[in-house]
């Protein structure tokens with residue numbers, strides 16, 4: 039899995055992004071093949087979240103391009119030049135890169151099942167009945183069979199995040215984006231959420247995940263990408279990244295995670 | 303007691319006028335204020351600016367000044383409203399400004415995270431509005447709105463100053479003829495209370511439920 043496959047699901051080419059005068063992404067290239075799991079690690083502020091948010095155009099990149107299955111995400115070329123895509127086009131593309139958020143971001147007025155059903159009905163054109171079935175199937179899979187009709191406020195953090203994952207993966211996106219999805223959880227709840235991600239990885243789903251759980255990244259990722267100051271410094275298999283790493287910046291970053299253990 | 307039954311029909315007429323004024327003001331200000339509130343949040347700058355100015359200005363002026371302005375001031379430019387419509391127009395102008403503010407607050411209290419989550423599962427703008435933003439905004443809108451309805455009922459007593467015979471003025475007229483002030487004011491207060499107490503209770507329940 040070292041070389042990027044010929045037909046990548048995600049092809050990021052030279053994207054740049056500035057907030058004001060601060061250039062946060064300084065030309066990022068990344069290709070992710072079908073079924074690959076890519077973990078992004080790196081110091082705080084190195085641009086991991088921004089990179090992930092550019093993939094589904096929650097953040098508008100300034101230069102370069104992001105393609106999902108060959109389709110440019112945020113812009114299209116028309117007779118009179120490069121144009122930002124319409125809201126409707128963006129919606130159709132975004133659903134192919136569904137995202138799981140650090141703070142869960144569940145819809146508080148909807149039950150667990152309704153949170154999952156909304157996108158299925160509105161973006162995937164399912165009937166309410168079909169959507170309900172799919173939602174129940176997925177929620178059961180992640181251990182929430184008893185919680186279909188619970189509101190997010192009635193769920194623990196770990197349960198909420200499992201709904202968050204379900205809401206995204208039920209859309210059957212081409213790639214799943216996960217941004218530090220266990221950072222807001224109490225340590226004892228991290229394991230139940232990572233177990234779900236691991237299962238999704240095992241069944242061959244394409245995923246890009248930003249994480250501070252090094253042991254987890256090592257276990258689940260096909261490739262680990264190390265970002266620093268808006269650039270990708272290293273893009274290699276976990277063994278290469280975590281063992282006997284010659285790169286000074288990566289070594290010093292990793293030394294902060296001396297204890298490579300994952301609570302389960 | 304005999305006095306009570308003699309004056310009651312007259313007071314009930316006044317109460318009816320108070321209710322008529324209050325309901326008209328609430329319905330009209332909702333119909334105007336909600337769209338303007340939405341424009342203040344989502345509209346282009348050229349639309350937001352005048353709405354912002356209107357809401358700030360009107361909320362900064364005593365209601366009485368608005369009443370006199372509409373009733374005594376507008377005839378100067380040949381807008382001659384009878385007292386009841388003038389009262390409704392002035393109170394609606396004020397209430398609309400409040401509704402605009404409440405609606406703005408309700409929308410802006412919804413974190414952007416919610417819109418991003420909706421985008422990331424492929425919802426278009428209309429779906430994001432209908433299924434994610436609006437239902438949450440309504441929940442934040444209701445408690446302050448119901449409180450503001452209570453204010454409307456109480457504030458409507460000002461229309462008596464334009465000669466509209468509402469509950470307030472009918473009380474004063476009865477007192478003027480009978481010279482029995484205390485029990486009659488007591489009855490009047492009870493009538494206002496009978497309308498407003500259930501509303502306040504409703505607002506408290508909504509607040510518990512939604513905030």
Ligand SMILES: Nc1ncnc2c1ncn2[C@@H]1O[C@H](COP(=O)(O)OP(=O)(O)OP(=O)(O)O)[C@@H](O)[C@H]1O
Pocket residue numbers: 057062080081082083084085086087088089
């Ligand atoms: N909306 C924004 N406006 C201004 N600056 C921003 C914005 N979002 C991010 N930044 C800045 O961009 C840089 C990269 O942020 P980003 O969130 O991508 O980092 P990160 O690698 O995800 O960090 P962390 O590990 O702390 O989550 C930071 O310096 C941050 O302050």
Ligand SMILES: [Mg+2]
Pocket residue numbers: 086087088218
């Ligand atoms: Mg981040």
